[in-house]
Amino acid sequence: MPSSIKGWDRNQMAARAAQELEDGMYVNLGIGIPTLVANYVGDKDITLQSENGMLGMGPFPFEGEEDADLINAGKQTITELNRTSYFDSATSFGMIRGGKIAAAILGAMEVSERGDLANWMIPGKLVKGMGGAMDLVAGVGRVIVVMDHTNKHGESKVLRDCTLPLTGKGVVDRIITNLGVLDVTVNGLSLVECADGVTRQDIIGATEALIV
Amino acid sequence: MPSSIKGWDRNQMAARAAQELEDGMYVNLGIGIPTLVANYVGDKDITLQSENGMLGMGPFPFEGEEDADLINAGKQTITELNRTSYFDSATSFGMIRGGKIAAAILGAMEVSERGDLANWMIPGKLVKGMGGAMDLVAGVGRVIVVMDHTNKHGESKVLRDCTLPLTGKGVVDRIITNLGVLDVTVNGLSLVECADGVTRQDIIGATEALIV
């Protein structure tokens, strides 16, 4: 596949992912590109969940205003907003498992054409743990993956079958990559949109999975 | 059996039941005679649970100070104390089911020699429901029944087998009646104490169940 095809950059991918969010949604953003999505929600009324026990996550604090009792799921110091509520971890994952979170936007190592997701471990490498990822993909209303279409070796990350241990089976609803937007349907992957300067043929060429 | 044997009155039974309580215990008292137990705890530090969502139940309010938002499990207006906490029903029964309540003192229609308890329905009569009774007998650390030894027809309420639908199977630890105190042991009912003026033989005579 032609490595010259770039498509969207990280910020454009985040901006595209932000279009998935609707006014009034409660949303969980993973680390990496998903975190950038918060910058592109505009005036939509979105409430961010941090799964360690908070709804209404605010931005990083100003220097000197960090609070050891106020961190996000990535253990970074953050702030609260005027809509914020705090709760314990059992309640937090109760709302995740119970489908109260409308959407999670997450990074991935691999996604399969049936919506399998792998983003928590690489056998033989250091294993850090799944944290809340397995709960999120099993529980939230809609799982949107945002990732580069190919890995650093140029190999497709959108696969017929994941090769890495799964985070969840058949859990992904939509995949947003630098090349475009794909939906996981009962018939297989469906191309929703191509990134600027990218053709359907480019995406088919860069994708190991079948696009129907 | 000689109907002249009276033994303890209601208040003496409640006073005897209060001896079961130790400093620091969290306790649930049923309606009827068990409610009177609160009058006999003396200076022991006992915290009463009301299973509708309260620890640290206080006495009835003074006239004019009733609060529609503050009732006990019998739906009576009550008051709070300086140790009181409120919580929802799922949490309340979580602590009951989880064994955090040291003891429940409850009334009964029938108790069997294996500790089966029947106190929630009489077939053919109006059925009001078990409320929290089944949860209490299944969950609390120690179930103490306080009741008259015989019914109004002079028939034993301490039976080889309960005839009424059960509230719980093998759940009763100790039975306090007007005639004395019986423990449910692996070998059967064991006589712990006779009420004033009551003999072991009186109790055996008034009891359908076997006393070992």
Place this chain on the structure above:
Amino acid sequence: MKKVYGSASEALDGLLQDGMLIAAGGFGLCGIPELLIDALVASGVKDLTVASNNAGVDDFGLGKLLATRQIKKMISSYVGENAEFMRQYLSGELELEFNPQGTLAERMRAGGAGIPGFYTKTGVGTVIAEGKDHRDFNGETYIMEEGIFADLSIIKAWKADDTGNLIFRKTARNFNPPAAMCGKVCVAEVEEIVPRGSIDPDLIHLPGIYVHRIIQGPHEKRIEQRTVRQKESA
């Protein structure tokens, strides 16, 4: 994200359907969604299944929905204060599923937390256990109870902010949080709506994510059993 509605009937608009499963908060007459119940009566929605610890009294709370025969089935732990309920039940007009109180609360909480089944000791060896899966853990027998997944939750709280964060007052909290959690949609009636930011985020009992629509009282807040002591006995 407009959650505040002008009246109970407006707040229920578009949510009602014959045959639906409704979870209702409250214990006895304490903390019940009295305004939403009145609006259900007015709506004429019927064949309801209602999961609620109690069924109100004849002329207040869920008793009103029984009087109009809009309820097909109750899931409750105690229905002793309601003569019309008893009449309908004994005549076979009304279905009744008794749940132990803690099992009912946990079934609601479980449904809200995405847990379709859990094991409990409560009711083992009683009629409650009949037909249910039994399983041993560490030598003790438990039965499986299922989560309740309601179409609609109706609850009563003390205060809300306009994003739906709720606080309750004293024992009026009771079944309201678990009932709220288990509904696809939850409508809350409150005594006061305050602007966002007015409630300390550490003191919120039920986060707004569980609450989709809110209305403000006034409430009658009827007392079922007024028990008092005398000043001179204090």
Place this chain on the structure above:
Amino acid sequence: MKKVYGSASEALDGLLQDGMLIAAGGFGLCGIPELLIDALVASGVKDLTVASNNAGVDDFGLGKLLATRQIKKMISSYVGENAEFMRQYLSGELELEFNPQGTLAERMRAGGAGIPGFYTKTGVGTVIAEGKDHRDFNGETYIMEEGIFADLSIIKAWKADDTGNLIFRKTARNFNPPAAMCGKVCVAEVEEIVPRGSIDPDLIHLPGIYVHRIIQGPHEKRIEQRTVRQKESA
């Protein structure tokens, strides 16, 4: 009912036993029972199984108990910040049972609520599901997870009254309530102990029934990742 103790080691006196299961609150380094962990190190108790979302860092929190090899097994969802942990795990000196974070929290809450098993979708089709009971509800597959019943819970709160009623602060609440619930005995360290009656009964996060012993700080409250924005960018 004396619950207030003079020091962490006094508060743990008589509660420790080699091979015991301890549930610990905290998320990352936020809201961890740092004083009780130090006292566990000093006690020399060993062969511990510890259920805790994380394992601290090398020189703070549970990392200290790993450094002294007092922990035989961890039940955690994420252990990425701890090099010594990784070394012991990869060399086989330490057992590790990964639990999804929500499953771990619910297992603690379930143990505390007398629920020995519950069904969840989390982990279905992954390594987490291997060897676990599968069961379908409404056409979807779930796995059974078991409640955690700990011998001892160690937690950190913000304030306690002398009857053990606790309140937490911001995201330092996290695993502390569920960890507290699942222990036969729970010891809490807090920043301030206030007289009974000082905390509004409606605002108590964890009732004193769950808390058997209490000690007061001071706490280091280390920040793991200090992220800030610049004033001028605001």
